[in-house]
Amino acid sequence: MARLLVYYHAKFLSYFRRAWEWCFLVSSLAPGAAARFLDELKAIVGEEYVYYHPEDLLVYEYDGSIDRGLPGAVVLPISTDEVRRVMALCYREGVPVVGRGSGTGLSGGAIAPPGGVQISFSRMDRILEVDTENRTATVEPGVINLDLDNHVHKFGYRYAPDPSSQKACSLGGNIAENSGGPHCLAYGCTTNHVLGMEVVLEDGSVVNLGGTARETPGYDLRGVFTGSEGTFGIATCITVRLLPLPEAVKTFMGVFPDVDSACTAVSAVIGHGIVPAALEMIDALSIRAVQNVMDLGYPEDAGAVLLIELEGLQEEVEEIGIEVEAALWESGPTLVRTAEEASDRERLWAGRKGALGALGSLAPNYYLVDGVAPRTKLTEVLREVAAISERYSIPIANVFHAGDGNLHPCLLFDERQPGALETIIEAGAEVMKVCIDAGGALTGEHGVGLEKKELMPLVYTDEDMDAMRRVRDSFAPHNRLNPGKIFPDGTHYHPPARRPEPGLSI
């Protein structure tokens, strides 16, 4: 049994093909170990919540990244107890496991290891408690980020981390990736908002990390768990910190003739000692994409748009707002607009929020690269990105969290063209090298996953990674959770042949 299932040890083999083999093996329901295993899974979660027919598995082959891998089976538990029993079973049989939230991850984190079981949290999506006295909310991992935020608004609170994917992504995925978002500039990323969680370990044992008390004794396990990309354990219950809604909010939009002047404005704002709640940039190509699908009234010749949001007391927002406007005007914009009413602010944000989706109007696919540069080096780094675009003849659109230097160059391509995928992967790696050479990071919020594991040596020595592996081995001594991610091992999951139908690959 174990030998049949544990394919992930075999390096340099076509994982994809092997996954198919396993899948057929299971679906044939041949008498034997695999069938017995599936029966046991069904006994735990119920017959209708175990998928193993290839056609049922197809949607679980993807996440938002360019990697793919078919799980051996998908289970949809409804409680910690079911998760615990599924994990214990897989542990006993030597089957690797990966958790799946909404599958919006952009680094391949939720892609199943070959032959592995994917645990989907789509049925564990209840908001269990909003505790206004402690300013916390406790949720199941499948709760959608925006649903939580909207829910707590009723009580005068907010959940601050707001990934651009917040309409779709889950809290479990947010914790695994330590997700960020526009408003993380002022409030920090997921890790600054997670207080506690209930975690199921690889062997099926359950442990509580952190709690409602703001600090807990011993090592900060919930801190190191956050951002561990599903390799330490499965979070089955999560307690997060809530922040009160601000008294005043004001949004500024600056339209600039080019990216350089918009970058100057970013430096000017931060240089004035202002840390806005959000500071986002959209470049000309992204603007064109947005204009293709909705009319936002941007000037025809807009080279870059900055969106800045201030939050706080009325006095702060007014006073800092004057300085923000001044900083914007100093940098040569063609237009500056402001909005205070929620609906007006929404309109200014529409371009930013719709940008990624709108890229589909420019090309069938895009590859979104997540890298970080020191914010004072944005101008240089974006110039280098433009040079890469030229060198590879790949159009690159930039929509990103400018305030904290978190770039998201989107490399546009058509996966049906032979060699296109390979080329954009190569160009993407160059973009990341540019970030790192500027003193930045390999990933700011999307994680390493499968996508960047081979690039880890660009930032970490073998010793650095050894220390990290040792910590993982402390949570998961048998490395059964989401194996094959984060650390370089020479394997990749890019499918040898891509499906012909058009559509975005994110």
Next chain:
Amino acid sequence: MSRLGLSPPATLARSLGSDGVVPEERLGNFSIDGVVPRLAFCPTYRHEIVETVGWAAAEGLAVVPRGGGTQMELGNVPARYDVALDLSRFNGVLDYQPADLTATVEAGITLHELQRHLASGGKTLPLEAPLSSNATIGGILSTGASGPMRAAYGLPRDWLIGISVVGGSGTETKSGGKVVKNVTGYDLGKLYTGSMGTLGIIVEATFKLNPLPQRLQALTAGFPSIALAVEAANSLSGQVYAPQGIQVVDGASWLGLPADLSDVVSEKDEPVPGQAVLVAFVSGRVRAVERRLSEGADFLRMNEASSVRKLDEAGGRKLLGWVTDLGWERDSGHWLVLKLAVPPSMTSQALSVLPRALEGLPEPGTVADPGFGLVRLMWQQGSLDTTVDGHASVIVGAVGRARALARSLGGYVVVERAPLTVKRLTDVWGGEPAGAEIMRRIKENLDPAGILNPGRFSGGI
């Protein structure tokens, strides 16, 4: 070869030089809970730290890192203690980018010195820690120390973006980097923060920064009781104009204000023991600070406060320092300090039932951070007679009852400071935390020889 039969390898000794190796007669200065190390080094260079740990690992010698020595009492009695590694000379600013709002420093720099340096570029690390003129960044990270504005600005863990440590095998490793957003690999900075030097010796840290606030001021308000002050603190913290830090100090401790401060904050109507003072700190832009102060003051007046005072920047900063240091001052003679942590909403309940748990002990000094769920209880030297037989078991009994109470409220109690007689009878951390097995494996995996600060941490680590 020293009298204690131990000397560093020749190359290390040469590099450390004569002033990098503490003479035998001064080793007593490095004692912890009465345990004196066999050697003490004051390295100036990173490679000296790496070599010391490498050598200690090979020889199986227990190494205890030390910054400014402000919190060396924290932790259980050392299981072994061979080499003290005093990092206070390893204290440079390696990189400061005001425009990027980041700074990288060596572990031995004091918080005060760092803030001074950052202020020159208009930035600040929005953290306080007890005894900041002596407390080093390495020590603050190791202990996770924090101050009165923690509920608003967070803890050291929230501002750390990169870290380098020398692990138990004598290898330097890093996690994170120099940019404010980074999820490359595991966030080991979280693990090292608060790990009491048991997983690695922190040598370098990078922080994200904030702009210096235009203003920092304070409010003080007298209340008839701690309970009423806490109640007012809770409702004040729910207002949009809430101050960034609200603490409640008992009347007796308040009387310990140094003269230069008490002149500023009190007149005839100063509180007496049994009463309490609410202290609130406000920082930010001038107009916002003014609004927070004036609306905060009005709010407090309407909520039973007997005397409300606004402190200017100088007074506010002084008071902030005093409250932060409360219970940690070296010469105050606080010899028993308990930290009680509960979910914030449980603070007042904890305070109301604590007296019963602490029966048999004199009334403690109290400083509470209701918004964070933190209470420090402090007993002065001489308030309990340590010459009496059985005094330690009386204290340990009270601590045990306080722990049971805290547990029932979802919290815990740490004995931050105590006479040795007490420490010998109780685990200062309060026994096995949740996840203890994972913690032990982390310790074994990162410090296989068990040489880093052995025996002092939670769960027998």
